[in-house]
Amino acid sequence: MYIPKETIDYILDRCNIQDIVKNYVPSLKLKGNNYVGLCPFHKEKTPSFTVSASKQIFYCFGCHAGGNIFSFIGKNENLDYPSSVKFVADILGIKIEDSSKDFSLIDKNIADAHRINDFAKRLYAKYLLSSSGKKAYNYLIERGVSKESIESFEIGFAPDSWEFLLNKLSSKKANLKLAEEIGLLSPNQKNSSKKHDKFRNRIIFPIMDINSKTIAFGGRIIDEGNPKYLNSPESLIFKKRNVLYGLNKAHKHIRENKRAIIVEGYLDVIGCHQAGIENVVAPLGTALSESHLKILSRYCTEIIYLFDSDSAGINASLKALSIAENVSVDVKVAQLPELDPFAYMQKYGIRDFMRIVDCAVKPVDFRIDRIFANLPKEKMMEGLLNAFKVVKDLQHESEREIYLKKTADIAGVDELSVRKDYARFSANKHLTAVSGVKPDELTKDDFKKRTFRDLAALLCNYPHLIQNAVLDYDFNSINDDFLSKLLNIMADMYKNNDKIAVNKLFDFFKDDLELEYLNRLFNSDFKVEDPNKTYSEIYLSLKLHGIDEKIDEIAKRIKNSNHDDNTYLIELDVLRREKEKILTYQHG
Ligand SMILES: [Zn+2]
Numbered sequence: 001m002y003i004p005k006e007t008i009d010y011i012l013d014r015c016n017i018q019d020i021v022k023n024y025v026p027s028l029k030l031k032g033n034n035y036v037g038l039c040p041f042h043k044e045k046t047p048s049f050t051v052s053a054s055k056q057i058f059y060c061f062g063c064h065a066g067g068n069i070f071s072f073i074g075k076n077e078n079l080d081y082p083s084s085v086k087f088v089a090d091i092l093g094i095k096i097e098d099s100s101k102d103f104s105l106i107d108k109n110i111a112d113a114h115r116i117n118d119f120a121k122r123l124y125a126k127y128l129l130s131s132s133g134k135k136a137y138n139y140l141i142e143r144g145v146s147k148e149s150i151e152s153f154e155i156g157f158a159p160d161s162w163e164f165l166l167n168k169l170s171s172k173k174a175n176l177k178l179a180e181e182i183g184l185l186s187p188n189q190k191n192s193s194k195k196h197d198k199f200r201n202r203i204i205f206p207i208m209d210i211n212s213k214t215i216a217f218g219g220r221i222i223d224e225g226n227p228k229y230l231n232s233p234e235s236l237i238f239k240k241r242n243v244l245y246g247l248n249k250a251h252k253h254i255r256e257n258k259r260a261i262i263v264e265g266y267l268d269v270i271g272c273h274q275a276g277i278e279n280v281v282a283p284l285g286t287a288l289s290e291s292h293l294k295i296l297s298r299y300c301t302e303i304i305y306l307f308d309s310d311s312a313g314i315n316a317s318l319k320a321l322s323i324a325e326n327v328s329v330d331v332k333v334a335q336l337p338e339l340d341p342f343a344y345m346q347k348y349g350i351r352d353f354m355r356i357v358d359c360a361v362k363p364v365d366f367r368i369d370r371i372f373a374n375l376p377k378e379k380m381m382e383g384l385l386n387a388f389k390v391v392k393d394l395q396h397e398s399e400r401e402i403y404l405k406k407t408a409d410i411a412g413v414d415e416l417s418v419r420k421d422y423a424r425f426s427a428n429k430h431l432t433a434v435s436g437v438k439p440d441e442l443t444k445d446d447f448k449k450r451t452f453r454d455l456a457a458l459l460c461n462y463p464h465l466i467q468n469a470v471l472d473y474d475f476n477s478i479n480d481d482f483l484s485k486l487l488n489i490m491a492d493m494y495k496n497n498d499k500i501a502v503n504k505l506f507d508f509f510k511d512d513l514e515l516e517y518l519n520r521l522f523n524s525d526f527k528v529e530d531p532n533k534t535y536s537e538i539y540l541s542l543k544l545h546g547i548d549e550k551i552d553e554i555a556k557r558i559k560n561s562n563h564d565d566n567t568y569l570i571e572l573d574v575l576r577r578e579k580e581k582i583l584t585y586q587h588g
Contacts, residue, residue, distance in 0.1 A: 003085050007096060011089050012503055017056045017069045020091060024076055025049060040076060041065045042395070043328075050523070056503035059523040062395050066519035068503040078294065080239065081510075113182050113237045116174055117206075117214035120165055120184055124156025124204040124217075127164075133157040136203050139222050143267065144346050149274045152249075153205065158219060160201035183216070183232035202230060205266045207238070207284060208248040215243065218266055218284065231285045241289040244281040244296070245269055253278040254299040261357060262288065262296075262305045263341045271342030275350050288317045289512060297329040304360045307335040319513060321363040332360035364390060364403060372410045380411060384418065387411070388425045447545060449480050453521075455538050456483055459490060460521050462531040463500040466490055472539055482514055486521075540582050547579045 018035050022028050027047060028037035039049035042063040049060045059066035065075065074084040089096050127133045128150070136157040140150060149155075158164065169179055179185045180195055188194035202219030209215050216232035232238055244250075244262075246269040254260045261280045263269060272280035279300075283292055288305065296303050305321060307314055314335075321331050334356050336344050345353045361369075367390045375383045387407040394400050404422055408415040455473075459466050475487040489508050493500050502522060509515050528534040551572065558568050 003082055003096060007089075008085055008507065009504065011085060011092065011094055012056070012068070012501070014092055014094065015056070015069050015088060016053070017058060017072070017503070018051050018053050020069060020088065021051050021058060021072060024072075039063060039065070044395075052502075055522065056501070057506065057522060059519055061523070064393075064516060064519060066523060067515060068506040071506060071515070078291075080242075109178060110237055112175055112178055113235070114213050114215070116169070116179050116184065117182065117216075117237075119169070119172065119174070120217070121154055121156060121204075121206045121214050123165065123168055124158055124199075124206075125154050126156075127159060128155060128157035128203075132159060136222055140203065144274075144342065145267070145270055146274055149270050153270055153273075155270075156204040156206070158197065158199035158202050158204050162196040162200065165197045165199075166195060182235045182237065199230065201225070205245070207232070207243065207245055209237075209243065210248055210251060212248045213237075216284070218245070220266070229285055240284050240286050241291050242295065243284055244292055245284055246273065246281045247295070249273060250279055250281050251299055254281075254296065258300045259302040259304065260296045260300050262292075262303065264306075264308050264311065265340060265342075268341040271345060275345055275353075277350065277354070287319075288321065293321075293329065293331065300329065302330045302332065304332045304334060304357055306341060306357060306360075307333070308340045309336045309338045311335070318363055318367055331363060333363050333366040334360035335366075364394065364399075365406075368403060368407060368410065380413070384411060384413070384421060385425070388422050391422065392426055448478075448542070449483070451538060451542055451545070452478050452480060452483050452487075455535075455542075456486060457521050458528070458531065458534055458538065459487070460502070461527075462535075463490075463494070465531060465535050466494045466500065468535060470494065482517055485509075486518070540585055544579060544582050547575050547582070551575050551579070 018028065021035070024040050025037040028035050028049075028051065033052070033054065035051040035053065036047045037049050037051075038044055038047050039060045039062055041049075041060060042065075044062050048062040049058070051058045057066065057068050058072055067075075069088055070081060070084040073079060073087050074081065077084070077087060079087060086096055128137055137150075140155065141147075145155070165179075166176075166185060169176060169185075176185060176195055180187060184198055185195040186198045188196060199217060199219040201223065202221055205218040205220070206214050207216040207218060216235070216238040218232075219230040221228055221230075231240075234240060245266055250260070250269075250273070257279045259279055261272070261277070263272065263280055263282050265282055269280050269282045272278070281296075283289075293303060305317060307317070311317075318333070321333060336356060338344065339347065341353065368387050371383050371386045371390070384407065387403075391400050391403045391407065394403065404419055405415060408418040411418070455469070459469055469487070470491045473487075475484050475491060478484040478487065485508070486505070489505060490500055493504070506515070506518065509518055554568050554572050554575070558572075561568070
């Protein structure tokens, strides 16, 4: 369903987040400027869940959940974005006119989309078993996939043709536009009224929802070629973050075992099921999300994420797993010492494979172990700093105690000094200058990013300063995509409305990491005595930094040129004077 931006703004303008949240958080009470209560997203005895009536956002200092009213409802009611908007609108008695489509049409499209996918699935499966599919079939058999698995997972093959599926769909008078929308056909680059097959020369893994309806496809290339995996795009029937490959088969085994194992690839899921380990699923070409964990938590009490030995998505997934503290399941992590699950099992057997699964540890143990694994001595301080970041995110003081001790043990450092360093670290809002690490060890990029982050935090908390900032900075030149996007949006908002509505900012960000970043910006206990003064300080220090960069640059050029060049020297002199002037401002 499409909801126009104006409607969303209209709803946000008429909504009081605290009134709606109160229904979900009975303990919510006004305390100072904010409402505070027990968090609905994690278990706690002392309230750390906060609602800001002035900003119209919520944030939990325990589990870091946060956002505007739509995020709150989405999380509580397990709804996607448009449905949360509609939900809030219903509460407020606002009627949403869906301007683009009417509902009966959507229902019909969903049914048709499933039918088209089913048709394609059967066609691809038949092709794999035909003589023309021999090469793909042999490839699967060589990889160790059994005949039975090919059948039961309904694996298929899309031939190397632009019109194989297109012709069959046309002859069945299928809705080709819909087939394009769900990603089976692509528009022709030169003539967009013409279409062609999207999956070509690929092994096809049909992706089912929990009811075994075909909602998407994953296509793996068998020869050289890119991308290695091609997945259906998100569509009216396919939302990646809500789907796990294999769940339609795995869910009853997950329930029986009270445990789910998550692996990274389609073939790994198939390999495990084939070997009789049937409580196994995989996310679809994306990092694990909190909603994946929520879905699994309906079936089990323990989730084990098994990383490949060379996993690329390890950090993103660990992030999601740490957020998972709000989900009422035990989440653990393990990593194979070599290969991927399917290949590992074939080489070493099921028992050895399960031994690794059974040794899974909590994500925080895994993260700390990883930080110090193979860390050279001279980087120990950096290691400690990274471990502190992990420790700081923990919810409970007692946990922090345990992991500080663990950190000291692993790093081979005296526990007391680790504690002292951590105390200093956690007292410092900017999280960078721990004793032992000198600021000049930070790269210049770090300095700039950090300062722009300070600027963003200042602007978020004192929005009137944006009118200076739009004149002083080119936000596009910031070397940090998130900050650049955020500051540009704030500038636009200011230009259009003369003010910044924090709750509306949240709607520009969908990515979990970005949202978390945004939450932290708005909810840090950022307070300064004199915002204007702080603004000038930041301005001057960035200016100074810019001059230093230019001086370095020119010094380098002088060094590289063989003869003395006066123009460089003059430039250098101008810069140095400018620098002195700023320094006197700063200290004056
Ligand atoms: Zn919480």
